[in-house]
Amino acid sequence: MTVQQTLSELVAIDSVSSRSNSRIIEYLQHRCERAGFAVKRFSYNDGNEKINLLASIGDDHSYAELALVGHTDTVPYDPNWIEATTLTEKDGKLFGRGACDTKGFIAAALTAIDNVDLDRLKRPPALIFTADEEIGLLGAKYLAELNPIRVRYSIVGEPTSLQPIRAGKGYALAEVIVRGREAHSAYPALGSSAVFRAARLVSRLEGIAQEVQSETHDGFDPPFTTLNVGVINGGTAKNVIAGECRFTLEWRPIPTQNPTLVLDRLHAAIEEEKKSDRDFDCEIDFSRKDSGFETSSESPLVTFLEDTTKKKAGSVAFGTEGAQMARLGSEAVVLGPGDIRHAHRTGEFVPIDDLNRCVEILTKAVDHFCC
Numbered sequence: 001m002t003v004q005q006t007l008s009e010l011v012a013i014d015s016v017s018s019r020s021n022s023r024i025i026e027y028l029q030h031r032c033e034r035a036g037f038a039v040k041r042f043s044y045n046d047g048n049e050k051i052n053l054l055a056s057i058g059d060d061h062s063y064a065e066l067a068l069v070g071h072t073d074t075v076p077y078d079p080n081w082i083e084a085t086t087l088t089e090k091d092g093k094l095f096g097r098g099a100c101d102t103k104g105f106i107a108a109a110l111t112a113i114d115n116v117d118l119d120r121l122k123r124p125p126a127l128i129f130t131a132d133e134e135i136g137l138l139g140a141k142y143l144a145e146l147n148p149i150r151v152r153y154s155i156v157g158e159p160t161s162l163q164p165i166r167a168g169k170g171y172a173l174a175e176v177i178v179r180g181r182e183a184h185s186a187y188p189a190l191g192s193s194a195v196f197r198a199a200r201l202v203s204r205l206e207g208i209a210q211e212v213q214s215e216t217h218d219g220f221d222p223p224f225t226t227l228n229v230g231v232i233n234g235g236t237a238k239n240v241i242a243g244e245c246r247f248t249l250e251w252r253p254i255p256t257q258n259p260t261l262v263l264d265r266l267h268a269a270i271e272e273e274k275k276s277d278r279d280f281d282c283e284i285d286f287s288r289k290d291s292g293f294e295t296s297s298e299s300p301l302v303t304f305l306e307d308t309t310k311k312k313a314g315s316v317a318f319g320t321e322g323a324q325m326a327r328l329g330s331e332a333v334v335l336g337p338g339d340i341r342h343a344h345r346t347g348e349f350v351p352i353d354d355l356n357r358c359v360e361i362l363t364k365a366v367d368h369f370c371c
């Protein structure tokens, strides 16, 4: 079966994160078993059954020399995109939801393992297929927590136009709820404004954003941790002193920095506020604290992929499963066909050349590290 046929079958299985990924896992399990791999499922339930699939080989299923890792879920698609689940070829490109992010990589990985002569293997490869990457790397986190396998090297599929990515920033998210006391706006002394309090805190956060720029990491653009207050909501009417104001705070820490540093600074800022406003009332709901990852530029996986792709390894400022693979003991590199800028939109596509090239790269990688 060609990589294009495989991709077509993968795209035909709707695996938007809001549904169970059991159908695509069923397909992947069948393909892995047919290639001579033994599979294990690691499931959880978020209202739908979500499955991570680990396909391994050899006597000891608790170790892999090289893992190829792909997430099975996709972002939702516009119902007006009638060909979203029908892989469509045009001008050397293959269109369909997930074609780029990240079913193209999965199709290439399945094709690569079909190319490998299992009798030649000296060290075991593995395939890892995860759930819920698009909604917070949930499947990979679940798997990392269970720690079912130690992995020496891993290639994590994401659209990077086949550039090896050896470092990624982390991701942290909190909702900050600032409370005040409602009153008629004609009598401000009777209340205290949650909006004014939140504004003071946001202003301090702008200062924190400046402070954290002093710690830099050359591999990134921009080379420091970034902060964003993306949403703010407060108050109920123009003539009511606001009783509550909420805002989101997101930050992307460089991998050398503790992801909770910004949170620690925010707590310190709240303490400062309390000195001049004793009733300052604020709650922080911290929902994400994903670490970044960094694999040494001297890692054999990095140098192998740089040589094979003729591209220098880089970094990304968005979250990937590289950090979870590092928790499994792995030196991780993110790489895949297609461009991230063509993902997550109607008309998502992967270039056919990239797809074929990815099969070659992954086949060579298995050959190099496992034979």
Ligand SMILES: [Zn+2]
Binding pocket: 071, 101, 102, 133, 157, 158, 159
């Ligand atoms: Zn992805």
